[in-house]
Amino acid sequence: GLILLFYLVFYGFLAALFTFTMWVMLQTLSSDIPKYRDRISSPGLMISPKPDTALEFYFNKSDAQSYAEYVSTLRKFLESYDDSKQSENINCTPGRIFDQNDVAVKKACRFNLSELGQCSGKEDKTFGYSKGAPCVLVKMNRIIGLKPEGEPHIQCTSKEEGMVEINYFPSGGFIDLMYFPYYGKTLHAHYLQPLVAVQLAINSNSTKEEIAIECKILGSPNLKNEDDRDKFLGRIAFKVQMTE
Amino acid sequence: IQDDHKLSTSELEEKYGTSTNKGLSSARAAEILARDGPNSLTPPKATPEIVKFLKQLVGGFSILLWIGAVFSWISFGIQLAQGAESAFDNLYLGVVLALVVILTGIFAYYQEAKSTNIMASFSKMIPQQALVIRDAEKKEVPADQLVVGDIVEIKGGDRIPADIRLIFTQGCKVDNSSLTGESEPQPRSCDFTHENPLETRNIAFYSTTCVEGTATGIVINTGDRTIIGRIASLASGVGNEKTPIAIEIEHFVYLVAGVAISVGVIFFIISISMRYKILDSIIFLIGIIVANVPEGLLATVTVSLSLTAKRMAKKNCLVKNLEAVETLGSTSIICSDKTGTLTQNRMTVAHLWFDNQIYSADTSEDQTTQPFDQSSPSWTALSKIVTLCNRAEFRPGQENLPIMKRVVVGDASETALLKFAEVILGDVMSIRARNKKVAEIPFNSTNKFQLSIHETDDPNDKRFLLVMKGAPERILERCSTIMINGKEEPLDSEKAEAFQTAYMELGGMGERVLGFCHLYLPENEFPDTYSFDTDSMNFPTSNLCFVGLLSMIDPPRSTVPDAVSKCRSAGIKVIMVTGDHPITAKAIAKSVGIISATSETVEDIAKRLNIPVEQVNRREATAAVVNGMELKDMSLQQLDEILCDHSEIVFARTSPQQKLIIVEGCQRQGAVVAVTGDGVNDSPALKKADIGIAMGIAGSDAAKNAADMVLLDDNFASIVTGVEEGRLIFDNLKKTIAYTLTKNIAELCPFLIYIIASIPMPIGTITILFIDLGTDIIPSVALAYEKAESDIMNRRPRNKRKDRLVNEQLAVYSYLQIGIMQSVGAFVTYFTLYAEQGFLPSTLLGVRVDWENNAINDFEDSYGQQWTKYQRTYLQWTGYTAFFVSITIQQVADLIIRKTRRNSIFQQGLFRNKVIWVGIFSQIGIALILTYGLGHVTALNFTPLRFQYWFVAVPFAILIWVYDEVRKLLIRRYPGSWWDKNMYY
Numbered sequence A: 001g002l003i004l005l006f007y008l009v010f011y012g013f014l015a016a017l018f019t020f021t022m023w024v025m026l027q028t029l030s031s032d033i034p035k036y037r038d039r040i041s042s043p044g045l046m047i048s049p050k051p052d053t054a055l056e057f058y059f060n061k062s063d064a065q066s067y068a069e070y071v072s073t074l075r076k077f078l079e080s081y082d083d084s085k086q087s088e089n090i091n092c093t094p095g096r097i098f099d100q101n102d103v104a105v106k107k108a109c110r111f112n113l114s115e116l117g118q119c120s121g122k123e124d125k126t127f128g129y130s131k132g133a134p135c136v137l138v139k140m141n142r143i144i145g146l147k148p149e150g151e152p153h154i155q156c157t158s159k160e161e162g163m164v165e166i167n168y169f170p171s172g173g174f175i176d177l178m179y180f181p182y183y184g185k186t187l188h189a190h191y192l193q194p195l196v197a198v199q200l201a202i203n204s205n206s207t208k209e210e211i212a213i214e215c216k217i218l219g220s221p222n223l224k225n226e227d228d229r230d231k232f233l234g235r236i237a238f239k240v241q242m243t244e
Numbered sequence B: 001i002q003d004d005h006k007l008s009t010s011e012l013e014e015k016y017g018t019s020t021n022k023g024l025s026s027a028r029a030a031e032i033l034a035r036d037g038p039n040s041l042t043p044p045k046a047t048p049e050i051v052k053f054l055k056q057l058v059g060g061f062s063i064l065l066w067i068g069a070v071f072s073w074i075s076f077g078i079q080l081a082q083g084a085e086s087a088f089d090n091l092y093l094g095v096v097l098a099l100v101v102i103l104t105g106i107f108a109y110y111q112e113a114k115s116t117n118i119m120a121s122f123s124k125m126i127p128q129q130a131l132v133i134r135d136a137e138k139k140e141v142p143a144d145q146l147v148v149g150d151i152v153e154i155k156g157g158d159r160i161p162a163d164i165r166l167i168f169t170q171g172c173k174v175d176n177s178s179l180t181g182e183s184e185p186q187p188r189s190c191d192f193t194h195e196n197p198l199e200t201r202n203i204a205f206y207s208t209t210c211v212e213g214t215a216t217g218i219v220i221n222t223g224d225r226t227i228i229g230r231i232a233s234l235a236s237g238v239g240n241e242k243t244p245i246a247i248e249i250e251h252f253v254y255l256v257a258g259v260a261i262s263v264g265v266i267f268f269i270i271s272i273s274m275r276y277k278i279l280d281s282i283i284f285l286i287g288i289i290v291a292n293v294p295e296g297l298l299a300t301v302t303v304s305l306s307l308t309a310k311r312m313a314k315k316n317c318l319v320k321n322l323e324a325v326e327t328l329g330s331t332s333i334i335c336s337d338k339t340g341t342l343t344q345n346r347m348t349v350a351h352l353w354f355d356n357q358i359y360s361a362d363t364s365e366d367q368t369t370q371p372f373d374q375s376s377p378s379w380t381a382l383s384k385i386v387t388l389c390n391r392a393e394f395r396p397g398q399e400n401l402p403i404m405k406r407v408v409v410g411d412a413s414e415t416a417l418l419k420f421a422e423v424i425l426g427d428v429m430s431i432r433a434r435n436k437k438v439a440e441i442p443f444n445s446t447n448k449f450q451l452s453i454h455e456t457d458d459p460n461d462k463r464f465l466l467v468m469k470g471a472p473e474r475i476l477e478r479c480s481t482i483m484i485n486g487k488e489e490p491l492d493s494e495k496a497e498a499f500q501t502a503y504m505e506l507g508g509m510g511e512r513v514l515g516f517c518h519l520y521l522p523e524n525e526f527p528d529t530y531s532f533d534t535d536s537m538n539f540p541t542s543n544l545c546f547v548g549l550l551s552m553i554d555p556p557r558s559t560v561p562d563a564v565s566k567c568r569s570a571g572i573k574v575i576m577v578t579g580d581h582p583i584t585a586k587a588i589a590k591s592v593g594i595i596s597a598t599s600e601t602v603e604d605i606a607k608r609l610n611i612p613v614e615q616v617n618r619r620e621a622t623a624a625v626v627n628g629m630e631l632k633d634m635s636l637q638q639l640d641e642i643l644c645d646h647s648e649i650v651f652a653r654t655s656p657q658q659k660l661i662i663v664e665g666c667q668r669q670g671a672v673v674a675v676t677g678d679g680v681n682d683s684p685a686l687k688k689a690d691i692g693i694a695m696g697i698a699g700s701d702a703a704k705n706a707a708d709m710v711l712l713d714d715n716f717a718s719i720v721t722g723v724e725e726g727r728l729i730f731d732n733l734k735k736t737i738a739y740t741l742t743k744n745i746a747e748l749c750p751f752l753i754y755i756i757a758s759i760p761m762p763i764g765t766i767t768i769l770f771i772d773l774g775t776d777i778i779p780s781v782a783l784a785y786e787k788a789e790s791d792i793m794n795r796r797p798r799n800k801r802k803d804r805l806v807n808e809q810l811a812v813y814s815y816l817q818i819g820i821m822q823s824v825g826a827f828v829t830y831f832t833l834y835a836e837q838g839f840l841p842s843t844l845l846g847v848r849v850d851w852e853n854n855a856i857n858d859f860e861d862s863y864g865q866q867w868t869k870y871q872r873t874y875l876q877w878t879g880y881t882a883f884f885v886s887i888t889i890q891q892v893a894d895l896i897i898r899k900t901r902r903n904s905i906f907q908q909g910l911f912r913n914k915v916i917w918v919g920i921f922s923q924i925g926i927a928l929i930l931t932y933g934l935g936h937v938t939a940l941n942f943t944p945l946r947f948q949y950w951f952v953a954v955p956f957a958i959l960i961w962v963y964d965e966v967r968k969l970l971i972r973r974y975p976g977s978w979w980d981k982n983m984y985y
Helices: A002-027 A064-079 A113-119 B009-016 B026-036 B049-058 B062-082 B087-123 B227-237 B244-273 B278-292 B297-314 B324-330 B377-388 B412-425 B428-434 B472-477 B493-508 B560-569 B582-592 B602-609 B628-632 B636-645 B656-668 B680-688 B701-706 B716-757 B765-775 B777-785 B808-836 B869-897 B914-933 B954-973 B978-983
Strands: A045-048 A056-060 A135-140 A153-158 A164-169 A195-202 A210-218 A235-243 B129-134 B137-142 B151-155 B163-175 B209-221 B317-319 B333-336 B348-354 B357-360 B437-441 B449-455 B464-470 B479-484 B487-490 B512-521 B544-553 B573-577 B623-627 B648-652 B673-677 B691-695 B709-711
Touching: A002 B808, A002 B978, A045 A064, A045 A210, A045 A235, A056 A064, A064 A135, A113 A135, A113 A164, A113 A195, A153 A164, A153 A195, A164 A210, A195 A210, A195 A235, B009 B163, B009 B209, B049 B062, B049 B087, B062 B087, B062 B244, B062 B278, B087 B278, B087 B297, B087 B765, B151 B163, B227 B680, B244 B278, B244 B297, B244 B324, B244 B716, B278 B716, B278 B765, B297 B317, B297 B324, B297 B716, B297 B777, B317 B324, B317 B716, B324 B691, B324 B716, B333 B656, B333 B716, B348 B377, B348 B412, B348 B493, B357 B493, B377 B412, B377 B428, B377 B464, B377 B479, B377 B512, B377 B544, B412 B428, B412 B512, B412 B544, B464 B472, B472 B479, B472 B493, B472 B512, B472 B544, B479 B493, B493 B512, B493 B544, B493 B582, B544 B582, B560 B573, B560 B582, B560 B716, B573 B582, B573 B656, B582 B623, B582 B648, B602 B623, B623 B628, B623 B636, B628 B648, B628 B656, B636 B656, B656 B673, B656 B680, B673 B680, B673 B716, B680 B691, B680 B701, B691 B701, B709 B716, B716 B765, B716 B777, B716 B808, B716 B869, B765 B777, B765 B869, B765 B914, B777 B869, B777 B914, B808 B869, B808 B954, B808 B978, B869 B914, B869 B954, B954 B978
Parallel strands: A056 A235, B333 B573, B333 B673, B479 B544, B573 B648, B623 B648, B673 B691, B691 B709
Antiparallel strands: A045 A135, A135 A195, A153 A210, A164 A195, A210 A235, B129 B137, B129 B151, B151 B209, B163 B209, B317 B709, B348 B357, B348 B544, B437 B449, B449 B464, B464 B512, B479 B487, B512 B544
């Protein structure tokens, strides 16, 4: 009996102590910005849609069912970019870092879906999948305070030449500097990260073949894209295989 | 048993196909050698080295680790087949686990081998030569080439090379002490004197020594067929008991393994029911096992034991079996030999009686003068007799040695007298030279006296001096006068009475008494040309003048009484087991305190109350002197009663075989028994004992082989220092284990919380190994250097059944209190690190599946930032490092609190044990090297850590220290309370 009571008190005390220490620790943190960002000094690249199986796209261009999931994922992803949702966003000056350090309420820059051209899903509801030219959105991971230098742009290459023709939206795959820096979830609630759509017009000869694509961020000296261990730092590799 | 001792010489010649004059032919000898094998004892079957090594590989926790390794490889195989990227992690983990087992195995094997090697050096002997007649020629052959039927010649000083039936002897005496325990040299002759071959005089036994005289005999047994060989094989038949510490460690291993397996299985089931994949569950299981098993602990225990063994070796206790170090500490009964162990093993003059008065002589080991009153002229006369009537001589070339250390040629009594005279008078040899000996009758058993006639050193005194010594009553018979204060007075009945009283008193002290008398031969009857004839005895041997008595004893070593009283206060019963006479045994027992001054035996009480022995209440007598003859007729129950009823026991006139019975009797009482012994015949008892202690100087090889420990100086007092060390190491091992077990909880909790709360893994399996086998090793060894908290020699020996090395309190306190506190401290660091990097605790819960998903490279943190898989993994490693550092910091506190179990650290002294600080610095140093030096080696999963995270756990470390001080304070304040019972380990 006594022993149970002892442990009850003992663990109660420890639990209280733990809670208290955690509370003190959390008090020292800002809710806007993490204390350290050194573990993510350079952003990773990611694509949407993201197939379940290790970044490999398999679909039949004549079978809507086979790419339905990709399409719905894209649609869902782009919902937040809908004009109706961007009413509070402002038009920023392209090509310039949009510094709002002194402003209490951080504004988000508008990202026009039309910039994604054929991949915006407005003209082609299937994002090119039915035409054998599937769209893949490439995005750069959000990192608070990151200010890319130079003219960052996405460039994708296929290992196998002549199998695929790659088009970028916005053209040249440029990521505009006005979307940077990011001020974090709480301060920058409406922030939309800039997207680059990559349309892969697959050569009709190359159907049924697995095409390996690698996209990299280029043109910016402070965005790494060749880390030995991190295969997603400033780059991403995926495979596409289309049948008819 | 053969009957060779009954056969006549010619029958023997026929039986063995030999001839007493010519011996065997070389060809025949070679034939027999080929048939019987060499004349040497087969060494006890040694376990093959490879088996010893393999045993190390499967003992203790190794099995658990092997299971872990096999599981790792299995999951590696499965993952490889599935093409998972992280498959190789499991391969490496398996390899690391296997390496851990193999390396600790090699280490333990090496430690074991090192202590065995010390012993091996003992058994090396100079090859012995034997003088044998073969082909009618005397030849020297190596003793191991002897065969049955060989005729060998032996002279004083030789070791008997085989069992020999004597066919010719001249004044031959053998020292059978290694065989029978009798310390007196035994005469040998060609006569068949006893039915029992062991008792008959015409057989000399292998490995005994010929003390004096010469002999020739026929070899009748060689090698293992000799009596000694048979006893040696008997000893190897006596099973070796498991040492108490081995039992304790086994108990501890079962306990920890039990916890590891049950926690492992419980969480395996939990993870399966939480719908984790089987493969993941297996990986968790490996982690739990690795976290639970203190990989470095058994090696640490070995090191601690061998450190103590080293320390004991410096104090003259050489430990053969490492575990015996602790056995000595738990000893509750010591059965000690008398001769050589309790005593100095040399006769020394203890008392003198002249002028109607008893004088005591100094019997210490390093006497240089004798303090008794030497002014009386009677002493001058007595000293002259002592000097002259003595055949013993110093070996030449020892002038620079202390007298007591010089080697003497002569028997024990004469040696004692020679040294006694040398100490008082100086240069006995020149005194003898000045008093030239003209005639001599050596001592023999019929006369019981020794006589010599000398010229005097006084040039004006032309008389001859006849001096005589011998059995006091025989000497007195021959005297008509007695010297009192230098004057000859008639020996009337009153003076004879005084003599009797003195004689009885000295004899009652267990001393060997000699009488001395002299006579100046009248010059007119014996002119200086007189030719003395010892055969016709043409000189007077009666009406002599009695001068005095000298009594001798093998005196106790001066350190022994103190050691015995230490044993007594340490709750250890000291039992003397000797082949000596009960009176001598009792006298020595009294003088060293084995029988205390106030206690009485049954016989003493009977004498005091003047009633028959049978009427005495046996329970009133605390002491008992048991004769070997009585012991022979006792039932086991009676022996048990004696061992139970009396606290002070002396067994006298015991045969070596009875020693085994006594040891077994003590063990039936549940005692841990230490036995000392030196003879071959002691080896069964030495083996049977929980710890057999052989004498390094006097001990035979067989005894040393059977023993667990060798006393280099043959001194009983060394055993007591050994006991102290043994007790200390037991206490310190407790501390080491408590220290080591604590952090296992801090290593285990991460896994449990990882499984239940699905947070990112807080600590890696490899990291755990770096704690167990890296930072923690030196500190846990350092605890072996901790000084005792209180006088450990003032408490009773531990109860084998109750006082466990790892008791419930120790496990509970380490696991459920300090261990949990450490876990809390480490988790605070963990959560702080993640929170400061962007993952608040609330975000971390339940993220495991996505966190570990290789395909998710935009994992969002609490602030909206997105992380690639590698960035997360790197953060996870930083988490490992932080967790590791926190455990290390808190282990420093754990180390400090483990210095004592009851006393405050400040009572013990924070800086007294310097090695602890070496431990602390090594711990932090290794952690620094791992974190900052090897932080870039990916496979090790360490990352350079922000310096402030080293301090997050510091408040918890301080809390641990304060909490433990409070615990100890309450234990000291309220002994016997609920707190004391539950919190003292």
